[in-house]
Amino acid sequence: MTQFADFLAQRVLLRRTPVMVGLDPRADQLPACVLGPQTRPDSATVASAYREFCRGVIDVVAPLVAVVKPQVAFFEQLGPAGMAVLSEVIHYAQARELIVVVDGKRNDIGSTAAAYAEGWLGRGQSPWGADALTVSPYLGDDSLQPFIDVARAREAGVFVLVKTSNPGGPLLQDLQADGQTVYARVARVVREQSEQSRGRSGYGLVGAVVGATYPEQLAELRGALPGSWLLVPGYGSQGGSARDVAAAFDDQGLGAIINNSRGIIFAHTRPEYRDRYGDGQWQSAVEAATREMMEELRGETPAGRLART
Amino acid sequence: MTQFADFLAQRVLLRRTPVMVGLDPRADQLPACVLGPQTRPDSATVASAYREFCRGVIDVVAPLVAVVKPQVAFFEQLGPAGMAVLSEVIHYAQARELIVVVDGKRNDIGSTAAAYAEGWLGRGQSPWGADALTVSPYLGDDSLQPFIDVARAREAGVFVLVKTSNPGGPLLQDLQADGQTVYARVARVVREQSEQSRGRSGYGLVGAVVGATYPEQLAELRGALPGSWLLVPGYGSQGGSARDVAAAFDDQGLGAIINNSRGIIFAHTRPEYRDRYGDGQWQSAVEAATREMMEELRGETPAGRLART
Numbered sequence: 001m002t003q004f005a006d007f008l009a010q011r012v013l014l015r016r017t018p019v020m021v022g023l024d025p026r027a028d029q030l031p032a033c034v035l036g037p038q039t040r041p042d043s044a045t046v047a048s049a050y051r052e053f054c055r056g057v058i059d060v061v062a063p064l065v066a067v068v069k070p071q072v073a074f075f076e077q078l079g080p081a082g083m084a085v086l087s088e089v090i091h092y093a094q095a096r097e098l099i100v101v102v103d104g105k106r107n108d109i110g111s112t113a114a115a116y117a118e119g120w121l122g123r124g125q126s127p128w129g130a131d132a133l134t135v136s137p138y139l140g141d142d143s144l145q146p147f148i149d150v151a152r153a154r155e156a157g158v159f160v161l162v163k164t165s166n167p168g169g170p171l172l173q174d175l176q177a178d179g180q181t182v183y184a185r186v187a188r189v190v191r192e193q194s195e196q197s198r199g200r201s202g203y204g205l206v207g208a209v210v211g212a213t214y215p216e217q218l219a220e221l222r223g224a225l226p227g228s229w230l231l232v233p234g235y236g237s238q239g240g241s242a243r244d245v246a247a248a249f250d251d252q253g254l255g256a257i258i259n260n261s262r263g264i265i266f267a268h269t270r271p272e273y274r275d276r277y278g279d280g281q282w283q284s285a286v287e288a289a290t291r292e293m294m295e296e297l298r299g300e301t302p303a304g305r306l307a308r309t
Numbered sequence: 310m311t312q313f314a315d316f317l318a319q320r321v322l323l324r325r326t327p328v329m330v331g332l333d334p335r336a337d338q339l340p341a342c343v344l345g346p347q348t349r350p351d352s353a354t355v356a357s358a359y360r361e362f363c364r365g366v367i368d369v370v371a372p373l374v375a376v377v378k379p380q381v382a383f384f385e386q387l388g389p390a391g392m393a394v395l396s397e398v399i400h401y402a403q404a405r406e407l408i409v410v411v412d413g414k415r416n417d418i419g420s421t422a423a424a425y426a427e428g429w430l431g432r433g434q435s436p437w438g439a440d441a442l443t444v445s446p447y448l449g450d451d452s453l454q455p456f457i458d459v460a461r462a463r464e465a466g467v468f469v470l471v472k473t474s475n476p477g478g479p480l481l482q483d484l485q486a487d488g489q490t491v492y493a494r495v496a497r498v499v500r501e502q503s504e505q506s507r508g509r510s511g512y513g514l515v516g517a518v519v520g521a522t523y524p525e526q527l528a529e530l531r532g533a534l535p536g537s538w539l540l541v542p543g544y545g546s547q548g549g550s551a552r553d554v555a556a557a558f559d560d561q562g563l564g565a566i567i568n569n570s571r572g573i574i575f576a577h578t579r580p581e582y583r584d585r586y587g588d589g590q591w592q593s594a595v596e597a598a599t600r601e602m603m604e605e606l607r608g609e610t611p612a613g614r615l616a617r618t
Contacts, residue, residue: 079436119386127388140477168451
């Protein structure tokens with residue numbers, strides 16, 4: 001196996017795009033052919049529909065992109081039936097050569113954080129088998145360490161929430177303390193840890209989540225974290241544009257993966273695709289939206305250089 | 310049904326103790342009669358052992374205490390099999406008249422946080438059916454709101470991480486910004502939300518997690534959060550004593566629930582109980598450790614007044 005950051009670089013170069021597809025199934029937005037109009041379907045029915053839907057998305061995007069990001073919340077919302085489907089979805093995606101970054105925003109105090117890390121991280125080496133996991137930093141550096149240790153031992157990765165994409169993120173993250181913002185303090189921990197694990201790609205196993213909706217901070221954090229992959233949510237539906245994320249990349253077009261969830265997986269509901277494809281051809285809408293985002297990033301960001309590598 | 314904070318007060322008064330038993334099963338500490346010495350048991354085997362063990366703990370503590378706190382990490386560590394057992398454990402505890410606070414430290418941006426809230430909160434009203442859930446504040450106030458909204462609609466509760474019990478917690482939580490600590494800023498959000506939902510007990514549905522290992526801050530936060538239940542981890546194994554948590558209570562001995570996980574559920578491994586009970590009578594050790602903690606809190610804290618209500 002290969003160190004996670006190098007593995008990610010290899011796959012991004014192979015697919016020539018930093019697009020990451022977010023697997024955020026929501027019962028009320030599924031195509032009618034996947035989950036017909038039902039009044040209050042039970043969890044098992046919805047979970048089955050999520051399985052079919054996510055497989056359908058994966059079949060379309062696996063030849064196009066390098067990474068998918070299942071959002072645990074939507075599977076967990078369904079109880080144990082949803083979690084069983086999440087496990088299947090992770091393995092299905094990996095079998096199709098996709099890297100799977102599980103978006104769980106997990107954390108706890110050290111010895112408990114270790115349980116999360118042991119359970120989630122490592123393809124073929126843990127019950128969930130994720131290639132990487134998002135983690136929350138509020139509990140401090142000793143809570144992040146078990147994730148980093150387990151990730152290192154299993155060639156997996158960790159993405160620490162630094163600057164999130166939502167409007168309320170600044171409440172704590174932008175507080176100024178000791179001459180720096182709280183998010184900059186978190187970034188310092190990420191930097192220290194990632195520097196120690198840099199691979200051939202120049203990146204280490206500890207990445208950072210930095211929202212597309214804060215372009216200035218994205219540029220600041222690219223500079224502050226030269227050894228970290230940035231996972232950038234907030235593109236599309238949340239308002240981030242290709243121009244907004246341009247500063248997230250290094251000169252080669254590496255160093256950032258740009259997530260789009262609803263804008264791709266529910267493309268069949270977007271006005272520009274609804275008429276052309278509709279529910280019946282929802283997978284064609286997924287493909288069109290993925291290709292469109294790939295083109296946007298090629299045109300407006302250093303990711304265009306990936307195509308010429 | 311009853312507003313969550315009032316429900317909690319009722320049950321604490323009925324049991325006359327603020328002891329909360331943490332359900333943190335760990336494979337390597339289970340009594341040998343529950344999970345015999347096996348080299349690398351598979352997840353399903355361990356999950357079955359967790360089911361048996363947690364039921365055994367619940368059978369012992371249900372007549373004694375008001376609340377249990379399953380730690381999701383240890384179930385999640387086992388993959389889908391563990392999550393299925395967690396669901397059973399939640400329902401088993403509630404059937405024995407225990408309040409179940411799920412320790413998941415969940416959160417995400419608003420629309421995704423809503424999925425966690427919908428999935429976890431509400432006895433008999435959600436797939437997991439928890440009475441309350443712990444949530445992490447790093448994503449800001451808009452990420453907490455969906456939990457509070459769902460909790461209000463379902464008579465459930467939320468405990469926001471304010472000041473955690475681990476040594477690394479201060480890294481972010483104690484940063485001074487705009488004349489107050491980060492944890493005090495989080496507490497302000499908790500206060501605003503809890504004030505709006507105060508029930509007959511004087512407490513609202515938004516509580517705070519404040520570690521026993523920081524007694525001064527515990528006193529400060531009791532004062533700052535007059536309308537919030539405090540969930541206090543860190544007692545026992547982590548170093549917090551009965552005297553340390555005395556300031557967490559109001560004058561009636563209400564307002565705080567004091568968690569103990571390992572010190573109770575793995576009492577059979579503690580030197581003072583090992584010789585007396587050993588593995589074979591591990592449930593007797595659980596009972597003895599629970600009663601011992603009840604006595605400590607009666608003797609050293611305002612919880613002693615609960616016994617005289």
